[in-house]
Amino acid sequence: MPRAKQTASKFHLDDPQYYLNRELSWLEFNRRVLHEAIDIRTPLLERIKFTAIFSANLDEFFMVRVAILREQVEAQVGTLTPDGRTPEQQLAEISQQLRPMLVQQHQLFEQDLRPQLAKNSIHILNYIDLSQDQQTYLHQYFEKRIFPVLTPLAVDPAHPFPQMSNLSLNLAVVIKDPDTGEQDFARVKVPSNLSRFVTFPKELQQYKGESCLWLGVPLEQVIAHNLSLLFPGMEIQEYYPFRVTRDADLDVQEYEADDLLLAIEQELRKRLRGGSVLRLQIPTSTSEFVRQKLMQGMSLTELEVYETEGLLGLKDLMALTAIPCPSLKDSPWTPVIPARLKGLAPQLDTRIDADDRGDGLDIFSVIQQQDLLVHHPYESFTASVETFITHAATDPDVLAIKMTLYRTSGDTLPKALMQAAENGKQVVVLVELKARFDEENNINWARRLEDAGVHVVYGLVGFKTHTKVVLVVRQEADQIRRYVHIGTGNYSPKTAKLYTDLGLLSCREDLGADLTDLFNYLTGFSKQRSYRKLLISPMTMRDRITAMIRREIQHCQQGQPGRIIAKMNSLTDVEMIRTLYEASQAGVQIDLIVRGMCCLRPGISGISENIRVVSIVGRFLEHSRIFYFHNNEETELYLGSADWMRRNLDRRVEAVTPIEDPAIKQTLTDTLHLLLSDTRQAWLLHADGRYTQLRPQENEAECSAQQRLMELTQHH
Template identity: 65%
Template sequence: MNKSKKTSKNINLTNSHYYFNRELSWLEFNRRVLSEALDTRTPLLERLKFTAIFSSNLDEFFMVRVAFLKEQVKAQFSQQSIDGLTPQQQLEAIYQCLHPMVIEQHRYFEQVLKPEMVSHGIHLLNYVDTTTEQRSYLQKLFQKKIFPVLTPLAVDPSHPFPLMANLSLNLAVVVKAPNTGEEKFARVKVPNILPRFISLPQELQPNNGKVNYWTGVAIEQVIAHNIEALFPGMIIKEYHLFRLTRDADLELAEEEADDLLLAIQQELRKRHFGGSVVRLEIQPSMPTAVRQMFMSEMELTESDIYEIDGLLNLKDLMSLMKLPLPQLKDPAWTPIIPSRLRHFHQPSKIANIDGEENNIFSVIQQKDLLLHHPYESFSSSVELFIAQAARDPHVLAIKMTLYRTSGDSDIISSLIAAAESGKQVAVIVELKARFDEENNITWANKLEQSGVHVVYGLVGLKTHTKIVLVVRQESDNIRRYVHIGTGNYNAKTANLYTDVGLLSCREDLGADLTDLFNYLTGYSCQEAYRKLLVSPVNMRTRIIDLIHREITHSQNGNSGHIIAKMNSLVDAEIIKTLYEASQAGVKIDLIVRGICCLRPGVSELSEKINVISVIGRFLEHSRIFYFENNGQNEVYIGSADWMPRNLDRRVEAVTPVEDVEIAQNLKNILTILWLDNRQAWELQSDGSYIQRHPKQEEQERSSQNTLMAKVN
């Protein structure tokens, strides 16, 4: 009997021991983000950036994942996760894992990063350490610009405990009436419409004989030290800073909503104030009585309280990235124009850009075009494609999906211009793109008012796929041009996220996208596609079939090899199939930036599976899948991670890359990432990650630096 088959029978592949918890795996991802902040090889301002990202990530984690678990506990939902934990056990594990991490983050910022900032002329002062002149300036600024904005809210029998906005920074103030000695409680919100850090003028910079670039004070300290102005005649007994986080996930009964747009607008109003509190950040000095009052009013337990010794809400450190100090940042990077598109940007060619022989469509007709952002310019490729389609008189229709974009983007302007010129323009807008709902509503309305056909996706499914279809009249024929990508149509994130995209006019892809758009905009039960892997239609079965094909090759005595790059790997069925492939001898290399529930390196289970995560200056966002296929290599790219939500609850599209040269380029990208020994972390069988370092006499290989050098 084949050894792999025997092993498979001896091991229960559904055993919870062989899977990592998704929430704890995500916390390990955020630990890797924090490690970039602690890494002295990272420039100082970039370390502050990673500190801010760590905090921002945690905000979303609590608003969505912790809130979800707490709701399950409240509903007495006891079903176990993939790794065998109940919701309550997961919450306890999160608490045990996260508290030390948060303490480490804040201790490192206060004890290491702040002094290092000072050594580079950046002074984030504590109010108590300011000079008399600095304090005088801050007091005058408080009276003129801060005091008029503040609103103290009393809490007593006639003033109920106030509603407090999600992620708001507040001061809990205890005052005493001088005539009666009665103590009263009030809350003062730190206004988020004002800058978090107040800059001091140049003449008030520290005079230490060194160059000083910036000096400032946190606004909450300025408010706290002038708090008596808000309570004239009262004695200020004490004040304490706190910050709360609410459940911010939208709950929509889509089937019952007559107007999805209106329903989401109503839910967004609830997000800021209506969700239950899931985390309270306080300073250790907060007395027990005030702490207990918060816990009682907000229905919190001790595990929901996070004591922060120092500055709260470190994600505001991101604002310091604006300082004009390039020596403290990563070297500046300007995406290059793809070589086959460079002639469009030569001044001598601009006048003839609409000519039949000199447009992006003629380039795509010659050969498929691979785009790799942010190494290659998004504006000079994807935006150019849509802009030329909008003004080309031969283009009849433009259809695209929009998940996250900016309302002032060139893409929105191009779509409006296309509709106003009489072209058929249809846009599938995903209103349920988490935390981008308000932005999406704004520009969806703008598109509709300009004559664009706007569709708000499908009931019960998020439209997450990244696709564009352009229909063009060419002589007596209709030709369809497509863009299928891994990233959002957002020029801002295209400079920060690594993504790939394919421009093509292959007939099968055009026909598949036509069917997919009909599925999204009309009534369609399309179940078969010529080339595309589409969720929730055929993607799950196709991926499993591709893995099984590698198993068959290996069992027949040939080599089997899978390389898969994605954001997260959670799906139990796919993980089980990967275990089967490993047992059959298939080599599996996984590049998973974030959550990975697969346990690698387990004897007789996953010995052939290796997992790395790459954390660098760019967010690794592309999804690329390579299957050796007994020498007939197949490479796929698309929008889907291997998670239940991507495979079952979202509309996703993954395309095969049939151009041999492009497929090899994608394989090369995977190889460069796999060989990284600077920003790569190796997942261990116990769930921990170990960062790679150059071995003795080995050159440092940063995959992102390599890819920047490669395109130049």
């Protein structure tokens, strides 16, 4: 039984010692990703996948988070973070913590994963290890397929140092004129629109006399060993690959933009050219001459230079996960059709197996019977959310469809919305143009939707619209009924197979009325501030969540148990953390399931000893947000799109819905407890910011929550 601790007045809860640094916490998250690549319990090609994810995550971290810190340094911002660090201190500590992790990652790949791939007949070979026939093939391949694409750029008084595009892989080449003896420097960009690994025809897929399952050579090595064709008559003295990461955060002055679409497009063009260089990756073997040439050409300090043993740009290893070798991968998973949707009428979804179709039911009648919770990727996105939207588009009784699109993939849902507009329905889509790194995709869809007659809006000036909601208005007999989907994840069939997300399908009148008000707020000049059921950022969510935490405090003060379980991606908001500290001091038992950044320090005596924080990093990316409040045995449960970060609570439009159906409440409660019992992919956060992976007790079976959820879904 938790004990009430000393009151908050005896502690200064804004003291920096009680907060973890956001950026360093993110690095700890990526360390947990790397551990999945290290863990021998993970199948080999999945370990390769996590190695690639680790690198891809770092690219984005530099392009956005490091970019912001660099801008703060240049602007001489002296503001301290809640943990008491300056921007300069954060950049220095990022470098200090990251470099050993990179050494670990590259040693893992070169000394462990690469040899294991070779044992399984998967070879990433160096050019010099190829047979003469293979080198001849690559020489011919280079002449026909690569050489025409390349553009060598000289660097001399007549040719200034070239602009390096973001995330580009390049070759730094030192050449000598045999006639004059002069030494020159040139840059050759490795084409990003060609495969990173060049493979061979079947008859040449051999190594040391044995046939290979897969054999490839890094593209930069193929170019490097044919440089004489690019510089005829010159002597190639040395060459080294290098990789550049630039500031890619968009800087859109929304209040000054007459047309947000055009403003975003202009910023995207700037991103392609690139902002300031934030990271230069080079091999440890790079000569001092080339190193200094690159640093001077891009105005870099030692802090921005990262030396690497082995291949650069390991995110390109993701290509290997497509190799058809099931024994080296997780067992395949096919999302299950929710039991209540297996009886859908044949016309509703031709993709649903004929044996699972019934007669007479449609998805709207299923929702009328009872609210429906869907849990991806355990349950099928196609058979639930896609079906809801695609058949609303063709149902003659549907009058209107309103939807927010933050990110999407594929074309099923946008095409359904276009078809709905062509069918004469009122279709409104809020396309968030500022969805980071999806801006171009969203602009393309916005234009196509507009051309099809869909009313497209771009959200609110100064706010991102991050909420994931759909409203369908349907004429039924003599009444109008509103159907809703409120979710935690994007309307993306691709990520629905990779991310764990939840969605509620309902026709409750109060939820339909709330979404009607929300869309009026998003598309018109409504100043709606209050909602019946939904918690909406930036209006009501912060105050309502804070009030529910304080209610648990009051229950403890009255001698009743207090209990909170909250699952989210990140917890960085200082006010929310402070309120959780106050709850812990009052004796509220708090379990937090935070996948990524967490700035709260658990386990501090007198501050947070009643708070436990775990992070789950596994086969699927934990993305759902669930909030549980015991409320003196009158449990309240919520799900939605918002993390407990300042941006989500104050600077984004978010929606979180209460769960009122008793069966769904129980399902979510069971899911939370299952996640808290994980001893395979769960990590426990300690007060000093370290994480340790949880293990089963002696004589206790290992529990993987994600694996267990797959098993439970299959048997339902």
